[in-house]
Amino acid sequence: MPSQTPERPGRFRRTALQPDEAQRILIERMSPLPEERVPLxxxxxxxxxxxxxxxxPFPPFRRSAMDGYAVRAEDLRHATQEARVSLEVVESLPGGVAPTRSIGPGQASRIMTGGMMPEGADTVVMLEMTVSPATEDDALPVVTIGRSVPIGVNVADVGCEIQEGAEVLRAGQRIGAGESAILASCGNAEVGVRRRPxxxxxxxxxxxxxxSEPLEPAKIRNSNAPMLAAMVRESGADPVMLGQVPDDAPAARALIDAGLRECDLLLTSGGVSVGDYDVMVDVLSSPDVELLFNKIAMRPGSPTTAAVANGKTLVALSGNPGACFVGYHLFVAPAxxxxxxxxxxxxxxxxxxxxGAEFPKxxxxRRYIRAATxxxxxxxWVTPTGDDKSSLMTTIVNADCLIEIPPLKEGLAKGHLVTAWRL
Amino acid sequence: MPSQTPERPGRFRRTALQPDEAQRILIERMSPLPEERVPLxxxxxxxxxxxxxxxxPFPPFRRSAMDGYAVRAEDLRHATQEARVSLEVVESLPGGVAPTRSIGPGQASRIMTGGMMPEGADTVVMLEMTVSPATEDDALPVVTIGRSVPIGVNVADVGCEIQEGAEVLRAGQRIGAGESAILASCGNAEVGVRRRPxxxxxxxxxxxxxxSEPLEPAKIRNSNAPMLAAMVRESGADPVMLGQVPDDAPAARALIDAGLRECDLLLTSGGVSVGDYDVMVDVLSSPDVELLFNKIAMRPGSPTTAAVANGKTLVALSGNPGACFVGYHLFVAPAxxxxxxxxxxxxxxxxxxxxGAEFPKxxxxRRYIRAATxxxxxxxWVTPTGDDKSSLMTTIVNADCLIEIPPLKEGLAKGHLVTAWRL
Structure with a gap:
């Protein structure tokens, strides 16, 4: 009857690390996975x-930012509504068409947004600012303009957005909308990314x-595995569902070894508390397992444990959903x-x-409280999403941060300035 | 030479709506897609x-929140370090084991975190608070305790987290970590979700x-399609890449019709400005296309257009990356x-x-400026990520909000309180 065995030596004698020290120790063991190439x-x-x-450079050519006429500012210097200037339209430049004519005195080219500026032109008159646009019925197409325009207006110079050779994206950036646009502009049909852990x-x-099982007395359904899988996806990694650790240490170790072979990181939940029966404590006390830490001076999640076995890292999280959630965000997410x-x-x-609410305790x-910003x-403002008990999962639903409350002799009033960690 | 044609009637005569009015008109046309069932x-x-x-209810049974002994508080009422009380240990209750013995006066059951409380016991003494735990060598296992414990300590009552019949998750919630845990706890191996648009x-x-093409004079690579695909994924929908609209109106219309048949919503970029050659303006002026709006009193993205054709909705976004990005977030994301x-x-x-920075203009x-919080x-604080030109894509990279600047006769000083929209 295993429950009646005396506590094994060392079970109570864990050395508690501060959370930041434990984070540092774990992170030092991690290294970036290899690069792989994927289609954009x-x-x-x-x-x-x-x-x-x-x-x-980008833009790679001098281009118009507006629909209108590419002109020489000099030609319009004295133009007013009373003294309009007519320019000969020598060419039409929709997007994608390279100019064949350069603009001499008295000339203009019709140009569209994104069109390539012709030689000689130094500014663009917006279509709305022309008095009469040229029509195709004109023998000699002409545009009439009743105002002057400074040099460079509505013109984007070569490289004005991105200079050739500039670092436009940094290694380690997550690829979102802006990154996708820049990768495409720079011709990356394929992208080198880190393999998903x-x-x-x-x-x-x-x-x-x-x-999928119906309830039975004394039993609950496994909620930590689906919760961890969701967090792993949120982190940009792939969860591998390995099932349940058997109650027998050698069998458990075999399953853990198989998991470590197949995966880059192994997470377990439950079985790490003082006084548990569970096999995780036995497995982790094996001489070929290097323990990184097994106690953290924090609530919830104080028995959160990390170890290295077979060259791979294992993080043993608490079985209480709230503690499992906090342990994931403090240790697994940074890893x-x-x-x-x-x-x-x-x-x-x-x-x-x-x-956002009094903290009376x-x-x-050091305490990490699930909260909403x-x-x-x-x-x-950050307000706890509910009771702070480590067993609760309902308080996880709307949490977007963890409030860090240091050791305190008194509670904190509403409105106190606190530190919070974004999830 | 299409560039020389006079502007078609109506091109300049667009009626500008306010952004919130346009949002409302578009949103009214949308309805939720059907439900489908997926594995958790x-x-x-x-x-x-x-x-x-x-x-x-959850927990579905009265359970211990700690490793220790399930006892009757009454038995320990007078217990102190000097007057210790010994209780007979009648059973051991690891997680998952239903009690077979109820606790009478002078009795206790060993119990683990998550274990089911036996009848008769009304509180749990933590293992660390016992003087000598029972051992399996004892003929009659006994636990000795040197302190009193209030009723209900370390015990979670049935339904204390979730009451039977309570609404624990709302329709329309995105499924993250907390939702996954609750769905699992409530036995949902499959979940009814909205089909991805x-x-x-x-x-x-x-x-x-x-x-994948090399640069050519007057040409740039298509960056809006990959950017839109990234935003569509971020919204929880599936992008369908349909390529490029041909320059010929009937061919464009055929491609758009095919896209509308295949998709729930169609996005286009480019070709909606005044004075463009582009076919989108022609396609959208067809009598069987119902125009919802084609001008918005805002910068960038004023020509953003929405229409209904063949019973499906089409949003024609500006071709300038910055304007395309803003139009997506203001209109497509809510839809x-x-x-x-x-x-x-x-x-x-x-x-x-x-x-976070002076806005001198x-x-x-109404202006929507890409910014970082x-x-x-x-x-x-919200600070523009760079120059606000609608053509820029580099300012999209770090933007996590849009600052809304209303029409103003003067600029705004750093530190002015403004409205921003989270992306």
């Missing part, structure tokens, strides 16, 4: 493996039913960012905000 | 088609090269939200923030 159309959400240097997900706990070649923490990940440990009249 | 493991990022009512993407402009059964605007989509139109010491 499939690159959305991936991470750039290398910086992009502009292969040519394969993240194994194992659950422990003989109380767990599969989501995956490193595997994806990103900086461990997103820019602006931590921010100062006003506490005396607090012996609200922007009001130029100020930032 | 594939439901991440999808939108719930119907609200979820809890089929049973199929969004056709067509480009116009004879200056456009494919991303897709409706097709996904979401509210047209995300909660908290607009917010007040301090302007006199401004005749920064949270500093509890305040929110």
């Amino acid at each position: 159309a499939e690159a959305w959400g991936r991470t750039l493996a290398r910086s992009l240097t502009a292969p040519h 394969r993240v194994g997900i194992l659950s422990t706990g003989s109380e767990l039913l599969d989501v 995956l960012r490193v595997m994806l070649g990103q900086t461990p923490y997103a820019e602006n990940r931590s921010f100062q905000a006003y506490l 005396v607090n012996a440990y 609200d922007l009001k009249d130029g100020t930032v | 493991a594939e439901a991440w990022g999808r939108t719930l088609a119907r609200s979820l009512t809890a089929p049973h 199929r969004v056709g993407i067509l480009s116009t402009g004879s200056e456009l090269l494919d991303v 897709l939200r409706v097709m996904l059964g979401q509210t047209p605007y995300a909660e908290n989509r607009s917010f007040q923030a301090y302007l 006199v401004n005749a139109y 920064d949270l500093k010491d509890g305040t929110v």
Whole structure:
């Protein structure tokens, strides 16, 4: 009857690290996965493996920013509504058509937005500013203009947006809308991205039913595995569902070893608390497993454990959904960012905000509270999404940040300035 | 020579709508797509088609929140370090094991986190608070405790997190980590979600090269189609790349009709400005096309056009990347939200923030400026990502909001409170 065994030595004697120290230790073990090439159309959400240097200036030619007439500003210097100037229209330049005529004194070319400016022209008169546009019935097409225009108006010079050789995208950037546009402009039909980490997900706990099973006394359905899979996808990695750790240490170890072989990172949930029966503590105390940490001075998630086995990293998260969620965001998300070649923490990940509700508790440990951000009249508020119990999953639904509450002798009033971490 | 033709009637005579009016007109035409059922493991990022009512309370049984002993608080009422109390351990209750013994006076059951509370017990003493845990060598296993414990400590009552029949998830919610956990807990191996909208993407402009083609004079590579595809994915829809609109109106119309048949919504970029040659203006002036709007009192993106043809909606966006981006976020993103059964605007989509840089321009139109949000010491700042020219795509890269600047006779100073729209 395993429940009656005395606690194994070391179970109570864990050394608690501060969260940032544990993050540092874990992140140091991670390295970026190899690069792979994917078609641009499939690159959305991936991470750039290398910086992009502009292969040519953009725009690559001098172009018109408006529909109108490419002219010489000099010709219109004295033009007014009373003293209109008529120019001979020598050519029409829709987008994509290279000019064949250069613009001499008294001449103009009709030009469309994005059209290539002809030699000699130094400015564009907008169509709406011409008195009478040329018509095709005219023997000699002419445009009449009743105002002057400064040099360079409505003209985009070569390279005015991007200079040749400029670093336009940085390695580690996630590919979104703007990145896709720039990659396309620079001729990248294929893009070098980091391989998506394969993240194994194992659950422990003989109380767990599969989501498809009917309830039984003393049992609940496994919610941590689908929750972790969702977070892994959110991180830009691929979840690999490995099922449930058996209650027997050698069998558990075999399954974990198989998972480590197949995956780049292995996550488990449950079985890491003091006093648990669970096999994770046994598995992780094996001499060929290098323990990175097994206790963190924080709530929830204090038994969050990380180890290296067979050259791969395993993070054992708490089985309580709230603690599992916090452990993922504090430790797994930064580790995956490193595997994806990103900086461990997103820019602006931590921010100062006003506490949206009183925090009445005396607090012996650093605490991470699921919360929602609200922007009001130029100020930032963070309000806990509900009770802070580590077992709750309903408070995860609307959480977009974690409020960090340091150890405190007294509670905090509503409106206190606190640190929060964006999820 | 089409460039020399006089402007067709109506080209200049567009009636400009305010952006919110145009949004309203477009959104009214959209309706949610049908529901489809997908496995929970594939439901991440999808939108719930119907609200979820809890089929049973959660937790479904009274459970322990800690590793320790399930006891009767009464038995420990007078327990102190000097007057310890020993209780007979009648059973061991790991997770998943239903109790077979109820707890009478002087009795306790060993219980693990998540274990089902036995009848009779009304509180849990944490393992760390016991003086000597029971061992399996004891003839009669006994636990000794040197303190009193209030009733209900470390016990989660039936339904304390979710009551049976409570609405735990709302139709229209995007399925993330918390939603996945709750769906699993409630036994949803399959989930009813809205079908992903199929969004056709067509480009116009004879200056456009494919991303794989080498540069030619007067030509640039098509960057709007990959940018739109990325935004469509970000919205939770599927892009369908339809290529380029030919320069001939009947051929263009045939391609557009085919796109409308295949897709739920059709996007085009380019060819909607006054004075363009492009065929989009011709196609959209056909008598069987119902024009919803073709001019908006805003910059950039004023010629953004929406129409209904063959019972499907088409949004013709500007060809300038910056204007195309703004038009997508102001009109297409809300329309897709409706097709996904979401509210047209995300909660908290607009917010007040301090302007991070001077805005010097006199401004005749409502203006939407690509900007980045920064949270500093509890305040929110929004700073333009660069020059506001509609042709620029580099300013899209770091933009996470649009600053809305109303028509103004003078510029705005740094620190002015402005309205911004989250992307």
